[in-house]
Amino acid sequence: MREKFAAFLLIVASSFAYFIWEAQPDGLLHIYILNVGQGDAILIRTPNGTNILNDGSAGSSIMQELGAVLPYFDRTIDYAILSHPDRDHIEGLIHVARRVKIEKFYMNGAVRDNFLVRGLLSAIREYDIPIILADDSKDILLDDGVKLDLLYPFKLPLNQKDALNNTSIVFMLEYGETRALFTGDIEKETESEIVAAGVDIRADILKVAHHGSRSSSIQPMLDKIQPKIALISAGRDNKFGHPHPEVLERFTKMGVAIHRTDINGRIEIIVSPTDYTIK
Numbered sequence: 001m002r003e004k005f006a007a008f009l010l011i012v013a014s015s016f017a018y019f020i021w022e023a024q025p026d027g028l029l030h031i032y033i034l035n036v037g038q039g040d041a042i043l044i045r046t047p048n049g050t051n052i053l054n055d056g057s058a059g060s061s062i063m064q065e066l067g068a069v070l071p072y073f074d075r076t077i078d079y080a081i082l083s084h085p086d087r088d089h090i091e092g093l094i095h096v097a098r099r100v101k102i103e104k105f106y107m108n109g110a111v112r113d114n115f116l117v118r119g120l121l122s123a124i125r126e127y128d129i130p131i132i133l134a135d136d137s138k139d140i141l142l143d144d145g146v147k148l149d150l151l152y153p154f155k156l157p158l159n160q161k162d163a164l165n166n167t168s169i170v171f172m173l174e175y176g177e178t179r180a181l182f183t184g185d186i187e188k189e190t191e192s193e194i195v196a197a198g199v200d201i202r203a204d205i206l207k208v209a210h211h212g213s214r215s216s217s218i219q220p221m222l223d224k225i226q227p228k229i230a231l232i233s234a235g236r237d238n239k240f241g242h243p244h245p246e247v248l249e250r251f252t253k254m255g256v257a258i259h260r261t262d263i264n265g266r267i268e269i270i271v272s273p274t275d276y277t278i279k
C-alpha cells in the first residue's frame, strides 16, 4: 500500500514538474497563425514568454487553439491587438476577454454600433482592461529585444466613415535579423497610402492582408515588402473565394513561399536572433 502511495506521489510530482517546465519560455520567438476558420487570430509568444494576441477570428474556436499553444500555467495575454472590429477579427476576442486575463488592449477606436463592439466594450469594462488607442506612435518595446513597431493608422481619431478594413492596425514585429509584417484587412487604398508615405515595410514574413482577397496585396506594396514567406489565414472553401488566385500568382511570381491555414492548418514560425523556421 505504502509503495502504491509513493508511486502515486511520484507521478503527481513529475506531472507537476512537467507543467512547470512546459510553462518556461524557451528563449525563442514563436508566431502562431491559429487554425480558426475564416478570420484572423495570431498569437506571438516572445523569448521571455510575453503573449501578444492579434485578433480573435469569429466564433469561439480561438479558445481551443489558445489552449493548444499556451502553456498550462501561463494563460495571460499581455497585449491584445484588435486590427479592426469586423466579426472575423473581434468576436473571438470577446470570448478571450471573458475567460483569460488580458493586461492591455490595443484598438484603433473604430466604432460601429453593433452587438460585437458593444459586447467587447462591456467585457473590457467588466474586467477593467486598460485600452490603448493605437496609432503609429504607440510602439511596444519588450525587454527581450522584441519590438512591435506600429505603422498604421497614421493618426487618430479615425474618420468613422472610412471602410473598416482600411482602418486596420498594421505593425512590424522585429526580433534579431527577422522582420514580420501584420496587415489586418487593409485594402489597396491603405496599401497605397503606406507606400506613398515611404514607410519602411521590408519584411521576411508577411501576414497577407484581408485573407488574400483580390482587393489587397497590390504589387507596389509587395515590391516594397519583398517577403520571403506569405502567411494566409482563410477558412476552407470559404464563400468569399479567399485567397484569390491572382494574389497567389503575384506571390508565386516573386518566388514567395505561401502557407495557408485552410490547407496547412495552424502554422508556427520559430524565430531565433539569426534565423527562422516554419513548422
Ligand SMILES: [Zn+2]
Pocket: 039, 040, 086, 088, 089, 185, 210, 211
Ligand atoms: Zn477579415
